[in-house]
Amino acid sequence: MNEKVFRDPVHNYINVNHEVIYDLINSKEFQRLRRVKQVPTTAITFHGAEHSRFTHCLGVYEIARRVTDIFDNKYADIWNPDESLLTMAAALLHDVGHGAYSHTFERLFDTDHEAYTQEIITSPETEINAILRRVSPDFPDKVASVINHTYPNKQVVQLISSQIDCDRMDYLLRDSYYSGVSYGQFDLTRILRVIRPVKDGIVFSASGMHAVEDYLVSRYQMYMQVYFHPASRSMEVLLQNLLKRAKVLYLSDSDYFKQTAPNLLPFFENKAELADYLALDDGVMNTYFQSWMSSEDDILSDLASRFINRKMFKSITFxxxxxxxxxxxIELIQSIGFDPDYYTGIHVNFDLPYDIYRPEKTNPRTEINMIQKDGSIIELSNLSALVKTLTGTIFGDRRFYFPKEMLITDDLFSSVKESFMSHISNEHFKH
Structure with missing residues (x-):
């Protein structure tokens, strides 16, 4: 096929040279990702972060394409060129199962975007599956096995999912760019120059150690400054409580939700199938929330209004x-009329920026290894004092969310709110 290009603010041009990849991009399941934001609640805090899962998946594909081009040309003795299309397809499709307000929705309705990703790839009912089967009858299963980490070639798996993979490299650069921050920037060009395959996976030339350090520090900073921002997490708590209220009300007033949120019914009834999941996107959900603003239920209408109009909860750490x-x-909040089930919440966010391989763990991480001039391989933290300080250390906090009204003491409930404020010191819980 003739080369197709997508103009991209992060990678300049995204190049498509394979008909299978181009057809996958044009499938209806992949096009749905245009309507699913990459970081939906982060966009409430960093207003530029309106980019979609579609743009991210294209970016992950582009990095994978560049890597496989390098491997095909420089490392044909250790890399099988027949794996390149598989790697690019898995990179493109790795997030195709993400849904509307993905992580918040998952927690309430017990869905799993990774399971949906594999179902979209392997179900004979999808356009994606039909396109993949043109390569070979077992190609959809191969792509799914890369995504669920069971594919036997660890080189391919690590390019898609590891502590330094095509997915993470794109979302750090992309989320940083659209959020308007510089924390997530690192030297991708240098990393692509020093990446190389070995028998059991992927390594990096020791001469590129500082570029890998830069990547890990950028990842740490993005989590602390952007992904874990208290305001973004406030919107997650608010969304969680809004959907929880709707789920409870459905039990007593299903007709209302049949009119205002028909595509949510299979999830309220725990009977959702793949087609139901694919029918939801951020726009559909936002339309439902706007209709709920006029609900006769005071809690549902108020929470919907707060979410749509960005009236966030405040928080303290504990x-x-x-x-x-x-x-x-919680007792003080309840005493002035707020139902704590819907007007309070605990949000816990912790991240492990980097860790060595620990086989005793349930989900051990694939460590980052560096190859030296003599061919010996050494784990990154044994070379880098900077990475050693991050290794195995968890960062983050616990936050308690509550209505902003609790901070306003010039009304009838001022004595209650003053008592509430006495427990808060500089946005932290006072022991």
């Missing part, structure tokens, strides 16, 4: 020792 003492704050 530790594991003080969690039981939050009950007093």
């Amino acid at each position: 530790d594991s020792h003080s969690e039981k003492e939050l009950n007093r704050l």
Whole structure:
């Protein structure tokens, strides 16, 4: 086929030279990703972050294409060129199962975007499956096995999912660009120059150690400054409580939701199939939320209004020792009329920027290995003092969310709110 290009603000041009890849991009299941935001609640805080899963998946494909081009040309003795199309297809489709407000929705309705990704790839009912089967009857299963980490060639698996993979490299650069921050920037060109395959996976030339360090520090900073931003997490708590209220109300007033949110019914009834999942996207959900703003249920209408109009909950941090003492704050919130089931929430976010391989763990990580001039391989933290300080260390916090009204003391409930404020010191829980 003639080369197709997509103009991209992160990678300049995304090049498509294979008909299978181009047809996958044009499939209806992949086009749905245009209507699913990459970081939906982050966009409430960083207003430029309106980019979609579609743009991210194209970016992951482009990085995978560049890597496989390098491997095909420089490392044919250790890399099988027959694996290149598989790698590019898995990179393109790795997030095709993400749904509307993906992670928040998953927690409430017990869905799994990775399971949906594999079902979209392997179901004979999808356009994606039909395109993949043109390569070979077992090609859809191969692509799915790369995504679920069971494909036998660890080189391919690590390019799609590891501590430094095509997925992470694109979302750091892309989320950083659209969020308007510089934390996620790193030297992708240098990393692509030093990446290379070995028998059991992927390594990086020791001469590129500082580029890999830069990548890991960028990842750490993006999580601390952007992904874990308190305001973004506030919107997640608000969305979670809004959907929880709708789920409860459905039990007593199903007719209302048949009119205002028909595509959610299979999820309220725990009977959702793939077609039901694919019928939802961010736009559909936002339309439902806007209709709920006029609901006769005060809680549903208020939560919907708060979410649509960005009236966020406030928060304080707390530790594991003080969690039981939050009950007093909940009592005070309830005493002035807020139902704590829907107007409070605990959000816990922690991240492990980097870790070595620990086989005793349930999901051990694939460590980053560097290859030296003599051919010996050494784990990154044994070379880098900077990475050693990050290795095995978890960063993050626990936050308790509550209505902003609790901070306003010039009304009838001022004494209650003053008591509430006495437990807060500089946005942290006061022991």
